[in-house]
Amino acid sequence: MASSPETYFGTARSRVDGPAKVTGQAKYAGEFEAPDLAHGYVVSSAIARGAISRIDTAEAEAVPGVIKVFTHENRPRTAWLDYNYQDAVAPPGSPFRALYDEKIQFSGQPVALVVAEDFETARYAASLVKLAYAAEEPETDVTRVRDLSYTPPMKRAGIKPPPEPWGDADAAFDGAPVKVRHAYRHAIEYHNPMEPHASTVVWEGDGRLTVYDKIQGVSNSQGYLTGVFGLKKDEVRVLNPYLGGGFGSGLRPQYQLFLAVMAARELERSVRVTLTRDQMFSFTHRPDVLQTVSLGAGPDGTLQALRHDAVSGTSRYEDYQEVVVNWSAILYRCENVALTYKLAHLDLPTPGDMRAPGAVTGVFALEIAMDELAYATGQDPIALRLKNYSERDQTEGKPFGSKALRACYEQGAERFGWSQRSPEPRSMRDGKELVGWGMATGVWESLMQKSSAQATLTADGKLVVGNSTGDIGTGTYTILTQIAADALGLRMEDVTTKLGDTALAEAPVAGGSWTAASSGTAVMKACRTIANQLFTMARRMDHSPLANVDFDRVVFRDGRIAVADDPSRSVSLAEAMRAGGVDKLEATESAGPDSSHQKEFSAYTHSAIFAEVKIDEELGQVRVTRVVSAVAAGRVINPKTARSQILGGVVMGIGGALEEEGMLDHRLGRVMNHNLGEYHVPVHADIHDIDVIFVDEVDKANPMGVKGLGEIGIVGTMAAVANAVFHATGKRIRELPITVDKIIG
Template identity: 45%
Template sequence: MQFSAQSNADKPTNSAIGKPMDRTDGRLKVTGAARYAAEFPMKNLAHAVVVRSTIARGRIQSIDTSAAEKSPGVLAVITHLNAPKLATTDPPEVSDRYIKVIPVLQNDRINHYGQHVGLVVAETFEQAEYAATLVRVAYTQERPVLEFAANLDRAYAPERINAGYPTDTQQGDLEQGLSAADVRIDVTYTTPIEHNNPIEPHATIAVWEGDRLTLYNSTQHVDANQTSVASTLRIPKQNVRVVCPYVGGGFGSKVPTREHVILAAIAAKQIGRPVKVVLSRAQMFTCVGHRPHSQQRLRLGAKRDGRLTAFAHESIMETAVFDEFAEQNGVMSRIMYECPNSLVTHRIVPLNLDRSMIMRAPGEAPGSFALESAMDELAYALKIDPIELRVRNEPPRDPESGLPWSSRSLVQCFREGAKRFGWEKRLAEPGSMREGRYLTGYGVASASFPARLRPSSAIVRVLPDGRVQVHTGATDLGTGTYTVLTQVAADALGVPPERVQVEIGDSNFPPTPASGGSFGAASFCTAVQEACIAVRQRLAALARDDANSPLRGANQEAIAAADGRLFTKGQPARGESYVAIMQRHNLAQGVEVRVDSKPDDAAQKFSMHAFGAHFAQVLVDPNTGVIKIPRFLCVIAAGRILNPKTARSQIVGGVVWGISMALHEETLLDARYGNYINGNLGEYHVSVNADIPDIDTVFIEENDPHVNPLGIKGIGEIGIVGAAAAVANAIYHATGKRIRDLPITPDKLL
């Protein structure tokens, strides 16, 4: 017997999906009852502080830990001289870069400033912090390779770029396409190093009970943590448990397992007590990843009518000498616009910096700044409205794969956005619009992000009293995972949301993919829905075969669920509650089903993406160059929206980051020593309340039957994609000055 998801026509009017439901974990968070990684109470807890390298390249000549070891409260000082031997190679079955081994403190080699060279463990955090300053490290220094521009001749093509995309793609003949163009542009854009900086710092508490390890860790992927730690420590995977019910932001930095997690486990084993490690904000600038500096050359050619004849996006970025990572800056360019002749390439320059890594919308965020700025420049060169130029190059199919779109509502986003924003009031000439003493301008940009689905598992249990429990290993970054899983389970089983209890963030629960890549909600919710349907199926089977049930012999396709009961469609009185079915069959433990959900082959048949359009208005003071943003509109087409309230929150968060990317964020490198000059939140500028307008968010209604059974697309990252370009384009429209290097600060406009 099989149940399919209910169609909209079959759904009860009190459906939870699609409603702006408050966060189910909201009260716990505002009252402080939600425990984050560093907040779990432990008896006999010790504290540890990381000791960092003060050079960028070389070797450790000697380490003197004697003063630290004699310092009050110190329990242990761990360095490469006394650390246990860890695994240094990945198990043969591991291919995912995010679940690799982490061989920390295994040799004397220094590859970047701030590298972990030791750990001090003490009774209190203050004692550990002070003792860490007493560790004396002598180095044999080597000249570090630090300057990006000076080392472009060392750039090379990686075998693959992030997320498994091909490094280079080419279609048609680029030079022929450029020659055939009536108008050509050849421009280069740069984006700086940026850091993730989640509010909750990276933190871990490690607890050993015999040969079993429990980690309370702030992570976006409990299952990857479990695998990496077990592989690194050479212990069975089932001997490691990772617990993470709440995450205070991660933005990609908490997907891989970090070195401090292994250090916490080593220290706890050595002293025989629980150990807590919480990285400082300064440490988070040098050891948990960052978005790499990029240089992107765009060459575009078009006919007078705006039709593209040639398109090239060539990206170069930095990577760590010890851990290759290439951000996929050009992947959005491969699918956005129709063009017969195209080239997209990626190159990386190895430097003695901490590892570059995934950061919210990796690739699409910096790539969209270059792509959508270049499209804006082409529009002005052609004297065509920037929206119209994009519409004229709208591809009927995916230009890269040739697959049909599962759905693509970009043009609808532009049309709706233009109407709401008042785009018709825009004067075409740059620098021609004013509001009082300010120059004002309108900017627009496209947004896109893949709609992915990953294998995911869940357990759903209907208890004897009719309450529902959902267990899955997913994590909640603060985006509303608890809430949308509650809504999906409530609808699939036909129970009120308040009767659903969701428990997540524990490697003891069924595995899921990471909360990242904008595939979290689609993957988790699909598994939960399938498990709920399987529970309904089991309960319905009991009723249909039961002579005492009103549903005896009912057609399986005619059975629906609502209000905690099963009934026949069109005859709501013919039915009974889950409680009644379980009582009659003596199911004292309720009914439980585990589902291991796997995507079908739709991704091989359709190109699946969410799309959107950003609209920004800026005010620029012509005397000071100070930029203000009075209005911002984001129009998104992302399939079915599970919860408009939490969805809007995600989009607004992405836009805020996009504005910050455009105007503020930049990590400054001291090229003499390899450290970051502004490695703290006092000097690393981010947008604050005064910088952010009321962000209007609109969701276009979109029915996509192919992406997954629920028809949903991820929205965690699309909000930042294109947002920086919309701001930059608005600044050009206001001032006539094209700034191609982020961030756009007042000095660049004067």
């Protein structure tokens, strides 16, 4: 098929799912109804470590409307048939099992489920469940156990461990004329999507279940349920057509899914379990990581030694891991490098992937250290990064398939006005406010996973495409519609995309910034298969205008198949189907990464972030007044939804730099600000001008040349803000968030 002028790919289009969302037609996991629907309410533990010594449910069970109270003492024994079942994104270890026994492993752990005829009754009855505990002293402070940390014995799938060191980083550091060595830390962060985690389980009457679950990939929930309850795939259908934010909290099935299915199977009726905002703090978070970055350099700023060491908190039952330290050797060229990453077991729930997991943490520390080195050597921060620019991925020993980071620095600096920066700290003012300009580099993996997709074209010219992946707000519905419409020369209005249903072709969870490349390529292949079928039928028509024309010479445009260099010779799709005697064409295709390209090249998305802050010198209040984010992410399918992703990432990065902080009382092992009143996230008044630049870049890592955008917007943003704060105040703050007390203290 000849290349057709792309009608939709690369153009800004509004979200096709937008009307459903703004009119309330879009339903979320906790909103689906079912006949005879019961409601479950979770009772959470009041201690972080120990055991339940006594549980009394009599008063709760006596409340009219209460159906049953489930505890570890009466949990159905049909569950957990596979003791070590792991979902598709689980780290090594034994996954948490709700109501499994009397042991308490973290504060807020579910210890009972009250099921009643309505939510209010279940909630009231839950307050009457009485528990006594044999409490033990919890350990939730990674600083107190870092000396006991250890390298995990089992590798987490998909997570690259630190490479073996090269050169002699310690000796080179000791001999370096300029040394920068500091500790860096950011607070524990919680995902807090707008939509709470919920599962509505519909009992179909014959033992089969239809489950609406808040999940970023319904196949993961289906696999979890078949593994835990011994169900067959055709006995449980999982759907999640819409997700009200996830940020990674929906990659793994959370405990409300287990509890809802357990109750539905035991009671043989439909059950819904929705977690409260408080309970949203009882699972998955960005972990507390202690980092030390050591940079040794020559007087001109050329790196001679690079060490990056990290100790990360995890639960006692799973070895959660991220790529934290590798980014240092990926971004900058150095002949003496040592990277270490260790874990410390804590009495907390297992951390979880949270937007750009590992990169947010590791790049934040690295990019502040690089800013410190720039000041120590009298270099402009951009010039220092260019001096140590790496054309190869040193951790893999391979060149980059594409890397337009130099252009990101250049275009971002020009748009921001970086050349007007006065380099001395405290040298720029706006009235009573100190003004600071800071910058940082961002990097994230450019990934593609194996994915399938299906396409169905009917004689009326309507096309339906889709697979089981989710749209977590990134615009997947829209970009898949664009890809499909272009592939068959249809209007977007004639294409329907279906997602989030295990009845559709299987696809990976929506995460890792791989959905556009993975599901997009699969949809394109399925549509091309149909295109080939249509062309074959059109060629066989009597007196066909396409007779003796090869497939690579035709284009699909305006509902027709036309000869590329002679558009007057064409056949409509409807004519081709009539000639073929069919009223429907279907295709399912799979796509996966190019193994030969992976062997030869490393694939990453890059960015340069520039931030301006204004700080009230007396009050210490920080405002991020401008951000410019220049991103090199291959071909951009939809600049409108792509820009939205970068905006969201930048906002989240501003929150991490200035506001987000899970406050643990280590005596209790409990998060004390477990609500949106005290756990601060950015609001509209906190956010000012954000400018996004997409730098032109050609990449061949996948057939469409796209790279992911969900993560890159946040990576480096926290460091850019922190570096701007130093430029404004002369005070280097290495522990986030940057709060008023750290500014004026």
